[in-house]
Amino acid sequence: MISEAQSTNFIAEAVRSDLASGRFDRVHTRFPPEPNAYLHIGHALAIHVNYGIAKEFGGLLNLRFDDTNPLKEEQEYVDAILHDVEWLGAEFGDRVFFTSDYFAQMYEWATQLVRQGDAYVCDLSQEEMRSSRGTLTAPGTNSPYRDRSVEENLGLLERMKLGEFPDGAKTLRARIDMASPNINLRDPVMYRIRHAHHHRQGDDWCIYPSYDWSHGLGDSIEGITHSLCSMEYEDHRPLYDWFLERAGIYRPRQIEFSRLSLTHTVMSKRRFVELVERGHVAGYDDPRLPTVAGLRRRGYTAWAINELCRRTGISKTNKSMEMFQLEDCLREDLNRSAPRRMAVLDPLKVVIQNYPEGASETVTAVNNPEDESAGSRQVPFGREIWIEREDFREEPPPKFFRLAPGREVRLRYGYFIRCVGTVKDSEGNVVEVHCTYDPETQGGNAPDGRKVKATLHWVEASTALLAQVRLYDHLFLTPNADEGGDYLANLNPDSLRTVRAWIEPAVADATAGCTFQFERLGYFTCDKDSRPGAIVFNRSVTLRDTWAKVACAAADRETPG
RNA sequence: UGCCGGAUCGUCUAAUGGUAGGACAGCGGUUUUUGGUGCCGCACGUCUAGGUUCGAAUCCUAGUCCGGCAGCCA
Numbered sequence: 001m002i003s004e005a006q007s008t009n010f011i012a013e014a015v016r017s018d019l020a021s022g023r024f025d026r027v028h029t030r031f032p033p034e035p036n037a038y039l040h041i042g043h044a045l046a047i048h049v050n051y052g053i054a055k056e057f058g059g060l061l062n063l064r065f066d067d068t069n070p071l072k073e074e075q076e077y078v079d080a081i082l083h084d085v086e087w088l089g090a091e092f093g094d095r096v097f098f099t100s101d102y103f104a105q106m107y108e109w110a111t112q113l114v115r116q117g118d119a120y121v122c123d124l125s126q127e128e129m130r131s132s133r134g135t136l137t138a139p140g141t142n143s144p145y146r147d148r149s150v151e152e153n154l155g156l157l158e159r160m161k162l163g164e165f166p167d168g169a170k171t172l173r174a175r176i177d178m179a180s181p182n183i184n185l186r187d188p189v190m191y192r193i194r195h196a197h198h199h200r201q202g203d204d205w206c207i208y209p210s211y212d213w214s215h216g217l218g219d220s221i222e223g224i225t226h227s228l229c230s231m232e233y234e235d236h237r238p239l240y241d242w243f244l245e246r247a248g249i250y251r252p253r254q255i256e257f258s259r260l261s262l263t264h265t266v267m268s269k270r271r272f273v274e275l276v277e278r279g280h281v282a283g284y285d286d287p288r289l290p291t292v293a294g295l296r297r298r299g300y301t302a303w304a305i306n307e308l309c310r311r312t313g314i315s316k317t318n319k320s321m322e323m324f325q326l327e328d329c330l331r332e333d334l335n336r337s338a339p340r341r342m343a344v345l346d347p348l349k350v351v352i353q354n355y356p357e358g359a360s361e362t363v364t365a366v367n368n369p370e371d372e373s374a375g376s377r378q379v380p381f382g383r384e385i386w387i388e389r390e391d392f393r394e395e396p397p398p399k400f401f402r403l404a405p406g407r408e409v410r411l412r413y414g415y416f417i418r419c420v421g422t423v424k425d426s427e428g429n430v431v432e433v434h435c436t437y438d439p440e441t442q443g444g445n446a447p448d449g450r451k452v453k454a455t456l457h458w459v460e461a462s463t464a465l466l467a468q469v470r471l472y473d474h475l476f477l478t479p480n481a482d483e484g485g486d487y488l489a490n491l492n493p494d495s496l497r498t499v500r501a502w503i504e505p506a507v508a509d510a511t512a513g514c515t516f517q518f519e520r521l522g523y524f525t526c527d528k529d530s531r532p533g534a535i536v537f538n539r540s541v542t543l544r545d546t547w548a549k550v551a552c553a554a555a556d557r558e559t560p561g
Numbered sequence: 562u563g564c565c566g567g568a569u570c571g572u573c574u575a576a577u578g579g580u581a582g583g584a585c586a587g588c589g590g591u592u593u594u595u596g597g598u599g600c601c602g603c604a605c606g607u608c609u610a611g612g613u614u615c616g617a618a619u620c621c622u623a624g625u626c627c628g629g630c631a632g633c634c635a
Contacts, residue, residue: 008575034635069634126633135631137563171633181564183631192633211635235565235630258567258628311584313574315567318628322572325585335598370598401596410594444594455594479572520595547596 007056009314011049011255015057015226018253024225027059031085031092032066032099032215032229035077035199037269038284039084039292041305041326045260048309050228051090062222063092067100068214070198078199084292088302099209099218100201106209106217107161109247110172110190114153118246119190120146121156122173129171132178133186139179140186146175160193163206167193174213176242184239188212216240219252227254231316257314263479264323265290266487280491281475287527287538288475288495298472299515299525299540304330323474327541334515334523334540336370342379342412342457343503343518343537345469347386349461352417354436355383360462363443365413377506381414384461386502388520391456392433394422399550401453403433409454412519416441416452457519464502467535469524471497503535510535517543 006012018024029050033043054061063085067073085092113119122145124132134140148156160170172191180186190213195206219227227240234256244251261267266275267290275281275289284291287298295305307329312321342365360382368374387403396404403409408418415437423432440447444455475495481487507516512528522542530536 008577013577032635036635066635072634129633130631133631135563138631139563140631168633173633183564186631189633194633208633210633215635231566232629233635237565256566263572311573315574317567317573319573322586325573328585331597340595366594369593369595399596412594414594452594454596457595517595517597520597522597543595543597545596550596 007052010316011053011226011228011257011314012056014253014255015053018225019057023253026225027054027057028062028223028225029054029059029228030062030064030219030222030224031090032064032218033081034066034069034072035074035081036069036072037077037272039081040267040272041262041290041292041295041308042260042267043084044088044292044305045309045312046228046230047085047088047090048306049257049314053226053228059225060095061090061092062095062097062224063090064097064099064218064222066211066215066218067098067198067200068209068211070194070196070201070208073199075199080293087296088292088305097218097222098200099214100198102214102218102221103201103205103209105221106214107207109217109249110209110213111154111157112248113174113190113246114157114172115150116246117150117175119153119172119174120148121153121160122146122171122187123169124171126168129189133183134178136183142178143173143187146187157191160191160207161205163195165193167195169193172207174239174243176239182235182238184212184236185242188239212236212239213243216244216252216254217247217249219254220244220247220250223250224252227252229254229256230259231256256316258316258319260309260312261320262290262323262326263320264474264476264481266476266481271487274488275475278488280488287470287472297525297528298538299334299523300330301333304333307332320480322479330523330541331543334517337368338515338517338523339367339374340365340369340519341504341507341516342459343467343469343501343507343521343524344386344388344457344459344464345471345499345501345518345521346389347459347502348389348392348430349432350385350387350417350458351432351434352383352385352437353420353434357383359383360460363413379413379504379506380460380463381411382460382462385411385458386461386464387411387433387456387458391454392419392430394430397551397554399554402456403435403454408452409456410441410444410452411458412455413444414442414458415439415444416446457521459502459504461502463505465505465508465535467501467503467507467537469499469501469537469539470527471499471539473497501537503537507535508532510537515540 031047031050051061122143132141171189173187176185178186189210191207194208237254240254285293285297308326362378363381365379392403417435417437421434422430425431473495476490477492478490510526514526523540524537525540527536527538
């Protein structure tokens with residue numbers, strides 16, 4: 001057995017030292033999404049980290065829905081998140097929990113804090129509370145209700161719970177320090193009044209705990225050892241510890257790490273909503289969005305997403321991974337697993353003049369050169385075939401190896417063909433290329449040993465399937481979507497191009513989620529919109545294209561600036 | 562300008578006082594019935610200034626820059 005080197009990231013080291021010191025004798029983490037939105041690849045990193053640490057130390061991961069705000073949370077999101085986390089491969093067994101299931105216990109601890117003089121009922125309005133909180137540089141001032149008696153607070157809290165006050169009339173606040181340089185410690189709210197229907201608790205409650213009050217308690221109840229969260233909670237850690245200490249209960253350790261962001265995209269719920277509502281994308285699972293659902297629809301594998309997380313690593317720096325990196329992860333996975341097929345996205349007709357009219361045959365094509373067990377298939381061949389328009393040039397530029405007048409190239413798994421002429425329309429555009437083939441080269445090798453410089457993919461015309469192919473590109477033109485201030489101004493107008501393509505018959509029964517490599521083009525995944533006879537493919541990612549780079553560089557040289 | 566955090570190739574990340582390494586991107590070569598894959602190579606980095614030390618990315622001091630925090634959101 002190959003012993004895997006232990007991780008050296010700072011969280012693994014902290015966990016190791018906690019285990020060594022005896023602070024904890026086991027490892028238990030959690031992933032605590034709020035069920036108010038779809039998961040995105042940033043969440044995938046959080047899952048990866050929490051699950052990865054648990055796994056590395058032989059511990060467990062809990063999935064906990066942090067449903068403390070009845071105004072925003074819905075069962076629909078619970079279902080979607082559950083599905084995404086499972087799909088990503090994080091194992092949580094039957095440990096699916098809801099913060100709302102702890103409301104009764106939390107209320108009891110709240111009364112305990114009140115009895116200890118650590119919390120009080122405050123009548124300040126939202127505006128009054130804001131102005132008395134002070135600013136980043138000036139201390140706040142004490143609430144006039146800060147010194148109510150324990151009995152009065154207890155009575156008021158009870159009446160809040162009973163529903164005697166309207167929304168916003170009162171809050172329960174922790175009595176800490178209105179002059180603290182850490183604003184989170186300036187008597188933070190523990191409960192607010194919300195006469196709202198909760199997706200799980202129904203109308204049982206009309207006071208709801210805040211994140212700060214509830215989160216550590218939830219961790220404590222579940223016996224979490226390491227509560228791994230993102231950097232923006234760092235300022236909340238003193239509060240996290242304070243609540244646990246005052247409640248006098250088991251204390252997990254919160255450790256923060258920085259979240260993932262990617263170039264050429266955005267990663268916030270607010271923006272997803274805006275993009276969907278303004279019609280820039282078709283929904284939360286639009287293949288251009290970095291949501292887990294969108295990525296999956298695009299054709300991303302869970303392996304690729306986890307590999308990106310692994311490559312990203314765990315740290316506290318502000319990071320922005322390049323989109324290349326994500327794309328490369330997908331290519332690495334799909335190169336070894338995706339069956340190969342041939343498809344022509346921008347068709348140009350080739351007529352093989354010396355191929356007998358009415359004749360047909362099949363040629364043998366390898367399904368996956370990286371995987372012998374994938375076997376081979378028969379592909380129809382005939383007198384008329386489609387090739388990619390960009391694979392023919394009437395006046396080939398330097399280093400262009402493909403088809404041109406007089407040139408011989410190989411049709412993959414087919415024959416050598418030589419261009420002997422073209423047919424043009426009235427505007428001079430080439431609409432047909434005429435070739436001859438060498439019957440001796442069947443399968444793609446010449447018995448006389450002569451070589452060709454290019455191999456083209458192709459599709460036999462009479463048996464080709466017509467399909468819709470959606471060509472996706474970066475959603476944003478600029479690496480940083482915010483560049484220039486207005487992110488919508490940086491949207492890529494060509495992030496989706498739809499084309500009609502000819503594909504070989506072997507994809508006829510592809511169903512949603514099936515991924516192929518279309519040779520020389522990229523990886524394509526059958527979309528859920530696909531129907532028998534009306535196939536739809538999404539381009540998941542292109543192949544690396546060295547020629548495109550060469551051609552692009554040449555073009556740049558011709559038109560500098 | 563209050564508090565907290567961070568700064569290592571273009572990007573992400575290692576090096577825990579002892580040769581600054583890896584991945585992706587870039588460049589070059591090689592193999593190839595995918596201008597794909599694979600393989601080989603090249604180039605590129607310790608925020609700045611002082612200090613401690615035989616030796617500093619690492620320790621100390623002073624700066625600089627970046628991020629977060631003033632929801633009854635999480």
